[in-house]
Amino acid sequence: MSPNYVIDLIRSEAERIATAIGKDFIWYIFGSFSREPKIAADIDLLIICHSHRQTQELRTALSGLCLELPIHLLLMTTEEAIETQFVSSQKCYEIFPTLRASILDKAP
């Protein structure tokens, strides 16, 4: 399972969900997969959305992807993300809607 395959798969799910539910979400990768994607045992995925209702919709929409990949899913509201400063403190890489190239630089 190459890092490029993983990113492509997650981004295609993000596209699907943006069409089905809405475009309000920002998707990030963090943790071991963002540092050493080739040997990571799991994939830390953060999605920031506006409300708790949206987090529930997202969980349901992502159940197939979470069975396909060993994803540790972290869903935060915008308020929680601001409160914790999670994106900066954990050095999260945005992968959707914008794909930051640096995540793929680490792939073979």
Add this chain to the structure above:
Amino acid sequence: MARSLEDTTKWVAGILLDRKVATEAELIGPQLIRVSRPKFAPFLAAIVNSSRVAIHDVQPFVDAGDAEIIANVPKESVWTGDAIRLLEEQPMAFGGIRDLMSASADEDVRTYVRSEYRFVERGLRQHDKVESFDRENERVYVVHRHSMKPLSFVLINEYELTGDHIRTARDRYGAFDTVLLNNPNGTITAGAESVAKAMKVPVFKWGQFLGRLNSP
């Protein structure tokens, strides 16, 4: 989109080699890996891929008896209490890929227990108000206390406890009386506090939780 179980097992074997956990990781079946390691004897690991690991997922490996650990690949998943009890009786270890990697460093893989579960279970056994405890599933325990009603809790190990964590715990693991945030560096977001209040499930960290066990 779905990968075959054999492809998933091959991927796990590759991770064990890439992480240098294993010197060899040989597929001997679609869901079985023989793991050779530098210090200790080889062992067999069974790989499953389920959002809810129940007895029927593990029974074939229990019947065969040769696997020492069963690892479930999806992280967003739950091990049922029945499956856990069946494996503990053998004994066979259980967990995810990270558990498989950690267990590979133990001479006796069968008796491996994830450190967060070991820590909490030891704490419960040493608490003078605790008579016994049961496990409803991977993350919900029911504590039976001397002269007090039972208290159930869900064990969550996160750096930032969010509202979604608590809602998901309720959906995935069922009812519980309290939340134990077991990460010593973990913080509780305002969103988590709000959801917990709405659900009437107080959130405790470890020291506070030990105190809670003293109260009816």
